[in-house]
Amino acid sequence: MKTRLSALLVAILFVSGSLSAGADQESSPGSGIEYEPLSTLQIDNLATLGKVWGFVKYHHPHVTSRGVNWDSELFRVLPEVLRAARRPAAQAAMARWLAELGNPEPSDPPAELPAGAYLTPDIDWIHDSSALGRELSRRLEIIYRNRSTTGEQHYVQLAPQVGNPIFSNEAPYADLPLPDAGYRLLALFRLWNIVTYWFPYRDVIGEKWEDVLVEFIPGVMAADSEDSYRLVMMQATARIHDTHANLWGSLNLRPPRGSAHLPVVVRFIEEEATITGYTHPDLGPASGLEIGDVITTIGGHAVDSLLIVWEPYYAASNRPTRVRDMMRNLTRGEAGPVLITGRRANTPFQIVAERIPEDDLDLQVGHVHDLPGDTFQMLSDEVAYLKLSSVEGSAIETCIERALEADVLVIDIRNYPSEFVVFSLGGHLVREVTPFAKFSAGDPMNPGAFFMSEPVALRPLEPYFPGKVVILIDEVSQSQAEYTTMALRTCANAIVVGSTTAGADGNISPIPLPGGFNSMISGIGVFYPDGTPTQRVGIVPDLEVHPTRAGIRVGRDEVIETGVSQALGREFRLPPR
Secondary structure: OOOOOOHHHHOOOOOOOOOOOOOOOOOOOOOOOOOOOOOHHHHHHHHHHHHHHHHHHHHOHHHHOOOOOHHHHHHHHHHHHHHOOOHHHHHHHHHHHHHHHOOOOOOOOOOOOOOOOOEOOOOHHHHOHHHHOHHHHHHHHHHHHOOOOOOOOOOOEEOOOOOOEEOOOOOOOOOOOOOOHHHHHHHHHHHHHHHHHHOOOHHHOOOOHHHHHHHHHHHHHHOOOHHHHHHHHHHHHHOOOOOOOOOOOOHHHOOOOOOEEOOEEEEEEOOEEEEEEEOOOOHHHHOOOOOOOEEEEEOOEEHHHHHHHHHHHOOOOOHHHHHHHHHHHOOOEOOEEEEEEEEEOOEEEEEEEEEEEHHHOOOOOOOOOOOOOOOEEEOOOOEEEEEHHHOOHHHHHHHHHHHOOOOEEEEEOOOOOOOOOHHHHHHHHOOOOEEEEEEEEEOOOOOOOEEEOOOEEEOOOOOOOOOEEEEEEOOOOOOHHHHHHHHHOOOOOEEEEEOOOOOOOOOEEEEEEOOOEEEEEEOOEEEOOOOOEOOOOOOOOOEEOOOOHHHHHOOOOHHHHHHHHHHHOOOOOOOOO
């Protein structure tokens, strides 16, 4: 089975997956489960139940055909599993529960896993009778053999043509800001099983996913406030190691807390928190902090120590992206004065700066690293420049025509493209049909299996730009920006310059969770045509260049300058700005 993606749907690749209000339950009666401290046996039994519940949810035809409310079924079996004094008693309770559900009718023809899967389902555990007990294992094997061959799935649908999962029939239970212990456990089970069966990058999570389930069961059941519940789910989500996978709508709960910031932009430069700009044109310079300053402590706390404490709450595919997000929040706190220590050049300093309410600041400053000014610029007679943060697809042809007399075209993707221009721009950089990516998507008949598509390709457009192309990337280049870079770097004369990107590519798929909030995953896998992955790896530059504090202090853009110098074969410097 292969998934085909049209150019049109690839064009909406990174914004699809909206939630539907439709779900099994509009009202939310209590689950009947109250929290009590869990023994090691109870945690292990609950982990087994979470795996069994998720497996049956996506394999048993009585559930996939919408015949059973599977959330309610969890609450029905939970009390007996929690009461079990020994592991066999819990196994027997789950086996009786599945017996009441009934065995599926034999599949005709039998369900089979097609050859050629990029990822195969991780279901060997259902055959382990020593861990499950003979009867429970037998029932799971029957369900697997007789799973639906129609591809019908009630709790997940694949987006037409694209293939990212849509979870529109998952009840959000939005009327329960703090769900009871049963619903909180349901949230963890739902997230864990969605990742197990519908996350295309589960093979690069980087740790044993089953251990994450066991680890978070006690914390999610013990959460006794709305904030603590969301924070523990935020930590669980972060363990997916996917920059798309965050607890969106709840990010204000991440440390540090507060609604004010110092009026500065902070970026991690040469492994230190460095001031690179101001979020207010007057209050920033008046703060006493200067461009190029390094912050070493804030409010008496060492920055290095803060990052260690905050890291579990910041979901990201790789370290540069996680640090990027922590730097954006580094100075957040309550409005008022805060003691800052740091270094200016090589001289230590100590000042008291004022945190300003965030409504008075432009917190988007610093979220892109491209040049100020027009979308298209001539940096010199030889060098044309195009930034994608403000690009308009309708203007691409005109930009290429203006660039034709230049020797070098700089395409700045240290940003998020304002429009999808992969094909309309990339076509002007190739002479022939040029494949640049292929995708993996899930199989509703074989949950947990993923199959590769045929490659998508750029097709030549006129006018053709014959010169050298310098593509700029860094840690703010994410998702659509990464996909765009994959396409443009296929140009024969292209060089990618900068640093590793965010490592999160593919359609986003929101996940409704009890309490009315959402997580999210990258819903399809994105790979180079030869199968080289991008998730967690990011786009690896051909020429690695990082800004330096010395360059920042004098206003240089060393990434552009180094890339263009490489393309021209001699030193290039931007004119003073």
